[in-house]
Amino acid sequence: QSVLTQPPSVSAAPGQKVTISCSGSSSNIGNNYVSWYQQLPGTAPKLLIYDNNKRPSGIPDRFSGSKSGTSATLGITGLQTGDEADYHCGTWDSSLSAWVFGGGTKLTVL
């Protein structure tokens, strides 16, 4: 059982937009920065978003992040088949004194 809650799966058509939610509490998302990772099949997670809404160099602006209260959202526009992957949210939990992640969301581009 993950500390952060994500939907198990989302899907959308190529070219469309999708959002993935990540729900937590005041001890994690509510008071700490959120990051998002993309994990292509059989590979390691790759940092997509950090500090709620910042993109590392090389990450296209089709990917965006936002946070409100104890929830965070990853948005992906102009969906491509290459975006099919698992997406994970993560943040520090001040009560647990540990970095915590969501259970991951599988994105299918139909």
Next chain:
Amino acid sequence: QVQLQESGPGLVKPSQTLSLTCTVSGGSISSGGYYWIWIRQHPGKGLEWIGYIYYSGSTYYNPSLKSRVTLSVDTSKSQFSLNLTSVTAADTAVYYCARASVGAAPDYWGQGTLVTVSS
């Protein structure tokens, strides 16, 4: 560009100790400013943070694993290591090493190594 590579046995017997090493290249492990991290992923599941070590040897462990985990660092070899004692089948997972700037999210990750606990 920083690269990390995990190494170690892919099969460990129950009750034994799981030992993995992460070799860092393209950057100095002793330059400061970074935490060196272990994270694992059970098959088909989400990510679980195990703990981190600073180049000085300071460590911080996930409370849920703290009693069984030891991290160490060898700056001369640009390596850091994970020891997990008394393993059971529940410790079967892909183990990743990663780097994070102090106070930030893990950014560079190794490719991961699958460790299976089985007799």
